[in-house]
Amino acid sequence: MEANIACQSGICQDHPMNQPAPCCCPPLLTARLTSDELTRIASIFRVLGEPARLQLLNLIAAQPQQEVRACELVETLALSQPTVSHHLKVMYEAGLLTKERRGTWIYYGIVTDRLAELRSVLA
Amino acid sequence: MEANIACQSGICQDHPMNQPAPCCCPPLLTARLTSDELTRIASIFRVLGEPARLQLLNLIAAQPQQEVRACELVETLALSQPTVSHHLKVMYEAGLLTKERRGTWIYYGIVTDRLAELRSVLA
DNA sequence: CATGAATATCGACCTGTATCTATATTCCGA
DNA sequence: TCGGAATATAGATACAGGTCGATATTCATG
Numbered sequence: 351m352e353a354n355i356a357c358q359s360g361i362c363q364d365h366p367m368n369q370p371a372p373c374c375c376p377p378l379l380t381a382r383l384t385s386d387e388l389t390r391i392a393s394i395f396r397v398l399g400e401p402a403r404l405q406l407l408n409l410i411a412a413q414p415q416q417e418v419r420a421c422e423l424v425e426t427l428a429l430s431q432p433t434v435s436h437h438l439k440v441m442y443e444a445g446l447l448t449k450e451r452r453g454t455w456i457y458y459g460i461v462t463d464r465l466a467e468l469r470s471v472l473a
Numbered sequence: 474m475e476a477n478i479a480c481q482s483g484i485c486q487d488h489p490m491n492q493p494a495p496c497c498c499p500p501l502l503t504a505r506l507t508s509d510e511l512t513r514i515a516s517i518f519r520v521l522g523e524p525a526r527l528q529l530l531n532l533i534a535a536q537p538q539q540e541v542r543a544c545e546l547v548e549t550l551a552l553s554q555p556t557v558s559h560h561l562k563v564m565y566e567a568g569l570l571t572k573e574r575r576g577t578w579i580y581y582g583i584v585t586d587r588l589a590e591l592r593s594v595l596a
Numbered sequence: 597c598a599t600g601a602a603t604a605t606c607g608a609c610c611t612g613t614a615t616c617t618a619t620a621t622t623c624c625g626a
Numbered sequence: 627t628c629g630g631a632a633t634a635t636a637g638a639t640a641c642a643g644g645t646c647g648a649t650a651t652t653c654a655t656g
Contacts, residue, residue: 542632543632543633544631544632544633547632547633554632554633554634555633555634555635555636558633558634558635559634559635561633562634574633577631577632577633578632578633579632579633
């Protein structure tokens, strides 16, 4: 059933959020959530509650390869390099972005499963 | 098509967010979003980025009638009455809750369409 | 190994907001 | 119309976090 599908990224687990976790994500509207679950889910929504970070997701998704070098993102956003780097770090640690070094550059991609989980939380 | 479904509550419109608006909500991953759209969507996610507010949604949804008197919520949450009132106001103004006075009490309910819009933004 | 480009970290500043107490407002019943 | 319960508002405080400049780190290249 929908309510107990497996959760791959640990929204409601006490794990580092950029690592897979074997748990389930109770939908907000159909299950009683514990204080820990509420805190954990809120922390992910808070990451999305920033225009600059939504713009990063939007820009990455717009690429055909679904990944972007950090320096390109810095050029596009009207923010300083440290600020963009900070946002990327926050999103990576929230499990929303992948991160891969290739030579000089670091490529960021979107963890679509993570967004799918959030959708299921709202279902 | 999914990408251009009507948006009933104005996530991406410059309207009071607790009023209906005739617009569409571009999915974050498949459309270029304007700065205004990003700001507006972020403001709604920010509302959800608070454990106390998620708990309110969770409590309201748990009721068979799908609505709760504010005083009951105050009794349940470990927060002062003004703080709960503040959170309810924020959620109401974000279009996430309905609000109806019935005698002495004020009943809050969940705007499920609003949550559905957020899901479509993440799709 | 030195240089420069890309990225991350540090420390400081400042705004936003969650929270409280105190008080105001609104409504119903006696 | 008066008193009390329910809710909202106001004002103050404290903390989280977004932002920046400066600096450190990492890597490819000559």
